[in-house]
Amino acid sequence: xxxxRFDDRVVLITGGAGAIGEATARTFxxxxxxxxxxxxxxxxxxxxxARITAELEADGRAGAVDWVRTDVTDDARVAxxxxxxxxxxxxLHVAFNCAGVLGPVGPLADLDEASWRSVVDVNLTGVFxxxxxxxxxxxxxxxxxxxxMASNIGAHGRRPGLAxxxxxxxxxxxxxxxxARDHIGDGVRVNAVSPGASDTPMSFRPGxxxxxxxxxxAVGVPAGRVSDPSEVAAAxxxxxxxASAYVVGHDLVVDGGTTA
Numbered sequence: 001x002x003x004x005r006f007d008d009r010v011v012l013i014t015g016g017a018g019a020i021g022e023a024t025a026r027t028f029x030x031x032x033x034x035x036x037x038x039x040x041x042x043x044x045x046x047x048x049x050a051r052i053t054a055e056l057e058a059d060g061r062a063g064a065v066d067w068v069r070t071d072v073t074d075d076a077r078v079a080x081x082x083x084x085x086x087x088x089x090x091x092l093h094v095a096f097n098c099a100g101v102l103g104p105v106g107p108l109a110d111l112d113e114a115s116w117r118s119v120v121d122v123n124l125t126g127v128f129x130x131x132x133x134x135x136x137x138x139x140x141x142x143x144x145x146x147x148x149m150a151s152n153i154g155a156h157g158r159r160p161g162l163a164x165x166x167x168x169x170x171x172x173x174x175x176x177x178x179x180a181r182d183h184i185g186d187g188v189r190v191n192a193v194s195p196g197a198s199d200t201p202m203s204f205r206p207g208x209x210x211x212x213x214x215x216x217x218a219v220g221v222p223a224g225r226v227s228d229p230s231e232v233a234a235a236x237x238x239x240x241x242x243a244s245a246y247v248v249g250h251d252l253v254v255d256g257g258t259t260a
Contacts, residue, residue, distance in 0.1 A: 004241035006033035007062070010089045011240070012082070013037055014072055014130055015099035015149070017044035019200040023229035024096055024236050026052050029063030031237070036085045037067040039099065045069065072099045072126030082133040091141060094240045095134040097127050098149045101165075102202050108163040116164050123168035124175070131179055135188050143187025145240045148176045150194040152255040169194070173251045180249030189248055191239045196255025198227045223256030 011028045015021045016037025025035045029052055037045050045067035052065045066088060070081040085092050103119035104111065127148050138144030153159050154169030173192055180190040197203045197217050203226055204213050218224045235254045238244055253259060 004031060004237065004243055006031045006094070006241075009033050009093040010085060010091050011035045011094040011096070012085050012092055012134065013096045013098055014070070014126070015039055015097075016067065017041055017048045018098065019229045020149070020195070020198060020232050021096070021098045022048050022052070024098065024233040025065060026055070027230065027233040027237050028094070028240075029056055029065050030059075030061055032062050033094070034064045034066070034089050036089065037065065038070045038072075038081055039067075040069065040071055042067075042069045072097075072130055073121040075129050078129045078133050081130075082137055086137060092134060092137050093144045095130065095144070095146045096149070096236055096240070097130045097134075097146065099126055099130075100149055102162070103164045105161040107161060111164060119164040120168055123165070124171050127172050127175060131175075131190070135179065135183055135186075135190075138188045139183065139186040144189075146179070146188065146190045147236050147239045148172050148190070148192040150176065150192040150251055152194045152196040152253055152259045154194070155251065156194055156253055156255075156259040176251060177249040184248050189245075191244075191247060191249065192251040193232065193235050193239065194251055194253045194255070195227060195232045196253075196258045197221060198229055198232055200229060221256045221258050222260065225256065227254060227256060 011033045013021050013025050017039050029035045039045050049065040049067045056063055068081055068084050071077045101122045104115050150172045151169035154166045155173040158166050176190055176192040217226050232254050235252050
């Protein structure tokens with residue numbers, strides 16, 4: 001794990017109740033950050049925040065975890081999210097835009113417009129909206145760091161049946177680089193992380209057992225396994241840390257060699 005500390009820094013994580021969002025929140029909080037989880041499901045957010053808080057207290061660690069309900073596809077709610085984080089905690093220094101959906105699996109010709117738009121709205125427009133408000137605050141308050149969730153499916157590789165997902169994640173990679181060039185002069189660093197298969201619900205096919213999933217992944221991934229969400233979290237934390245201060249507009253692939 002990185003030795004970086006995030007004391008006195010406020011970290012916002014969208015998709016915070018998901019497996020990678022939770023693992024990243026746990027890592028940031030253990031390193032002293034105040035972490036705010038955001039997402040649509042208030043009950044899951046509250047449960048996740050309480051679970052991490054209890055772990056911190058049991059270990060005698062100093063971080064804190066809060067949550068705010070939002071919808072990353074709604075500009076007004078994203079603006080409220082950033083304003084609420086700042087109101088409660090005095091600032092915003094790091095953002096991990098992790099909210100995303102896989103969407104329906106199947107050939108492009110069978111994909112209906114509503115499904116296409118729902119994937120684009122969350123995976124791409126949601127990243128645009130959150131970045132827009134996060135960076136606006138950071139630019140006006142001395143800078144910060146943003147990490148966007150892309151994927152090894154998109155700019156780095158493709159899979160049959162995932163056209164909308166691949167298109168949006170490739171776009172996130174490009175959007176990240178564009179934003180990085182636009183705002184590094186403002187003291188805001190923007191990067192992306194592109195995980196491969198990780199131990200999350202998204203890694204399972206319908207009806208697939210853990211043993212079946214692991215056997216399938218072992219054949220297709222050079223490392224022979226899915227990643228643990230904490231391994232993706234470690235990459236996010238490094239990109240957000242001062243240790244990567246000269247890393248700008250990078251898309252860090254964490255996929256066990258799948259797209260090497």
